[in-house]
Amino acid sequence: MQIEIGSVVEGKVTGIAAFGAFVELPDGKSGLVHISEIASEYVNDINQHLKEGQTVKVKVIGTEKGKISLSIKQVEGASKPKEERRAPRQKKERHTQPAFDPKQPPEEFEFRKRSDMSFDDMLQKFKQDSDEKFQDLKRSNDGKRSGGYKRAY
Numbered sequence: 487m488q489i490e491i492g493s494v495v496e497g498k499v500t501g502i503a504a505f506g507a508f509v510e511l512p513d514g515k516s517g518l519v520h521i522s523e524i525a526s527e528y529v530n531d532i533n534q535h536l537k538e539g540q541t542v543k544v545k546v547i548g549t550e551k552g553k554i555s556l557s558i559k560q561v562e563g564a565s566k567p568k569e570e571r572r573a574p575r576q577k578k579e580r581h582t583q584p585a586f587d588p589k590q591p592p593e594e595f596e597f598r599k600r601s602d603m604s605f606d607d608m609l610q611k612f613k614q615d616s617d618e619k620f621q622d623l624k625r626s627n628d629g630k631r632s633g634g635y636k637r638a639y
Contacts, residue, residue, distance in 0.1 A: 489515065489554060491546050494561055499540045507536050509544055509556055517554030519544060526559045 489495075489511065497509035497517070506520040519542075524535050536542065548555035603611070 489513065489517075489546055489549065491548060494543055494545050496541055497544050497556070499536050499538050499542060502532050502536060502538060504532075507532055509542065511544075511554070515554060517544070517546070517556040519556045519558055523547070523555075523557035523559055526563060 495511055497511045499507050500510045500516065501508040504521075506518050507524065508516055509519055510516050521529050521532060524532060529535060542558055543561045544556040544558055545560045546554060547557045547560065
């Protein structure tokens with residue numbers, strides 16, 4: 487029996503390795519089912535899907551330099567209805583922001599509308615708040631250095 491690419495045959499699992507499973511074909515030749523061709527979902531451990539001596543249907547997906555590449559998932563995928571082969575994608579909710587209106591400033595800049603303070607007044611208030619926070623920080627450290635180490639000279 488001649489092995490042709492695309493043909494589906496039954497074979498017997500003769501060995502399992504970390505990278506795939508070896509399958510003996512009806513004509514006595516052996517082929518490899520790579521770990522990526524065992525199942526449609528992610529395969530971490532081949533032993534969870536196949537056992538030595540198990541009979542499986544495989545599709546011949548390639549022959550190169552006497553090596554035969556096989557696939558189990560392509561046989562399973564062909565037998566499933568088209569709807570079951572791929573799970574439908576869930577529509578993602580998109581959080582859209584309202585369009586920018588140059589006449590209406592964004593909410594974070596609302597303080598400009600409500601504030602009747604001039605820029606100089608706001609700058610003075612900022613400096614005053616900053617100095618108060620700095621003084622509070624100084625008092626909480628009680629003159630001690632925070633972090634680091636003291637050098638002995």
